Amino acid sequence: MKKTTKEQNTKQLIEKIGVQSEKAGLTPAVGRIFAYLMIADPPEKSFEEIYQYLQMSKSAVSNGLNALLQHGLIDYITHTGDRKRYFHINTKGWMEQTKKQIEGQEQLQPLIKEVLKSRSNKYPEFNKALEEIIAFHDFIREEIKNAIKKWEKKHKK
Amino acid sequence: MKKTTKEQNTKQLIEKIGVQSEKAGLTPAVGRIFAYLMIADPPEKSFEEIYQYLQMSKSAVSNGLNALLQHGLIDYITHTGDRKRYFHINTKGWMEQTKKQIEGQEQLQPLIKEVLKSRSNKYPEFNKALEEIIAFHDFIREEIKNAIKKWEKKHKK
DNA sequence: ATTTTAGTTCTCAAATTACAGAACTAAAAA
DNA sequence: TTTTTAGTTCTGTAATTTGAGAACTAAAAT
Numbered sequence: 001m002k003k004t005t006k007e008q009n010t011k012q013l014i015e016k017i018g019v020q021s022e023k024a025g026l027t028p029a030v031g032r033i034f035a036y037l038m039i040a041d042p043p044e045k046s047f048e049e050i051y052q053y054l055q056m057s058k059s060a061v062s063n064g065l066n067a068l069l070q071h072g073l074i075d076y077i078t079h080t081g082d083r084k085r086y087f088h089i090n091t092k093g094w095m096e097q098t099k100k101q102i103e104g105q106e107q108l109q110p111l112i113k114e115v116l117k118s119r120s121n122k123y124p125e126f127n128k129a130l131e132e133i134i135a136f137h138d139f140i141r142e143e144i145k146n147a148i149k150k151w152e153k154k155h156k157k
Numbered sequence: 158m159k160k161t162t163k164e165q166n167t168k169q170l171i172e173k174i175g176v177q178s179e180k181a182g183l184t185p186a187v188g189r190i191f192a193y194l195m196i197a198d199p200p201e202k203s204f205e206e207i208y209q210y211l212q213m214s215k216s217a218v219s220n221g222l223n224a225l226l227q228h229g230l231i232d233y234i235t236h237t238g239d240r241k242r243y244f245h246i247n248t249k250g251w252m253e254q255t256k257k258q259i260e261g262q263e264q265l266q267p268l269i270k271e272v273l274k275s276r277s278n279k280y281p282e283f284n285k286a287l288e289e290i291i292a293f294h295d296f297i298r299e300e301i302k303n304a305i306k307k308w309e310k311k312h313k314k
Numbered sequence: 315a316t317t318t319t320a321g322t323t324c325t326c327a328a329a330t331t332a333c334a335g336a337a338c339t340a341a342a343a344a
Numbered sequence: 345t346t347t348t349t350a351g352t353t354c355t356g357t358a359a360t361t362t363g364a365g366a367a368c369t370a371a372a373a374t
Contacts, residue, residue: 006275009275010275013268013271013272013275016268017265017268017272020264020265020268021265023264024262024265027331027332027333028332028333029332029333038269038272038287039272039275039276041276041277041279041280042279042280043280043283046350047350047351048349048350048351056333056334057333057334057335058334058335058350058351058352059333059334059335059336059351059352059353059354060332060333060334061351062350062351062352062353063332063333063352063353065351066352083341083342083343083349083350084349084350084351085350085351088283089283091283091286091287091289091290094290095289095290095293098290098293098294101262102259102297102301105181105258107177107180108174108177108178108181111170111173111174111177112195114170115170115174115195115196118163118166118167118170118196119196119198120198122198122199123198123199123200126200126245126246126248129248130195130248132248132252132312133248133251133252133255136252136255136308137255139304139308140259140301140304140305140308143300143301143304143307144259144297144300144301144304147296147297147300147301147304148297150300151293151296151297155289184361184362184363185362185363186362186363203320204320204321205319205320205321213363213364214363214364214365215320215321215322215364215365216321216322216323216324216363216364216365216366217362217363217364218321219320219321219322219323220322220323220362220363221363222321223322240319240320240371240372240373241319241320242320242321
């Protein structure tokens with residue numbers, strides 16, 4: 001009979017979220033910090049609590065928190081008469097970040113256009129296909145923009 | 158007076174596309190191969206042409222081409238009486254790949270739901286915010302799915 | 315049967331990344 | 345003024361990634 005405590009479940013969940021966050025571009029350590037703050041009850045945790053709970057070095061936590069702050073994924077609050085900062089997930093910032101990611105990959109677009117300009121017209125089928133890819137990107141980006149607008153309208157106050 | 162030849166421009170363009178492809182998850186070398194095939198006139202190039210033009214090792218090109226083949230980003234044709242394979246961009250596969258990427262990040266979703274289940278109801282505001290993030294993801298994913306359908310309808314046959 | 319060729323696989327070195335641990339800093343507390 | 349504390353920065357290293365070069369392979373050409 002295998003008994004799994006709540007703590008064990010929590011730690012496993014943190015690891016799983018860490019792995020996913022890694023796939024989304026964060027490092028394992030940063031992913032774990034983010035995961036911990038997602039699970040944290042209360043949702044604000046001090047620097048000390050974080051590195052002790054996750055058993056990470058102070059340097060890793062310091063760098064990780066700063067990376068997350070810069071990405072706008074977390075924020076912190078303070079309490080009077082307490083020098084500690086209490087870090088927590090910035091849900092608004094997280095959503096902003098998600099939106100940007102969904103909209104992203106805009107930078108390849110102009111390069112494909114440049115490619116098209118540089119190509120001869122000896123292979124019109126391939127050129128057409130490239131044009132279609134550009135058109136698809138344009139179309140999808142526009143649709144996503146509208147979808148986001150739609151969402152914002154629905155959820156704004 | 159700085160003179161830039163067509164060749165120089167092409168090479169620079171390859172590098173720029175390579176950098177962008179890197180950001181999209183490919184390695185620099187694989188990004189360059191992809192870029193070269195995008196610019197290639199005719200759009201089919203042999204193994205030999207690729208590694209000679211890009212001045213890369215055979216091993217790097219072999220591994221790179223196989224990675225691109227596996228991702229469905231390129232394909233190849235053959236000619237009777239010629240043992241070489243001629244590699245070219247698979248525009249359909251590329252678009253499929255793009256679609257998947259746009260739809261992606263489904264795997265974090267269920268984990269956030271798990272987090273919510275594990276959370277107490279002592280901090281309802283944070284929980285609400287997490288729920289909103291889930292809802293946003295669901296909404297956007299649905300919208301994107303529809304957008305892609307719309308595109309496909311418009312561009313089928 | 316021998317040689318060529320198209321491409322693969324193996325081995326290794328260089329570069330990069332991720333992080334621990336220790337030394338440090340600046341503000342607050344004592 | 346001295347000490348504590350919250351966090352940063354520096355240094356070194358282990359792990360990982362990338363890609364070169366050489367040795368190899370399997371099929372085709374001779």
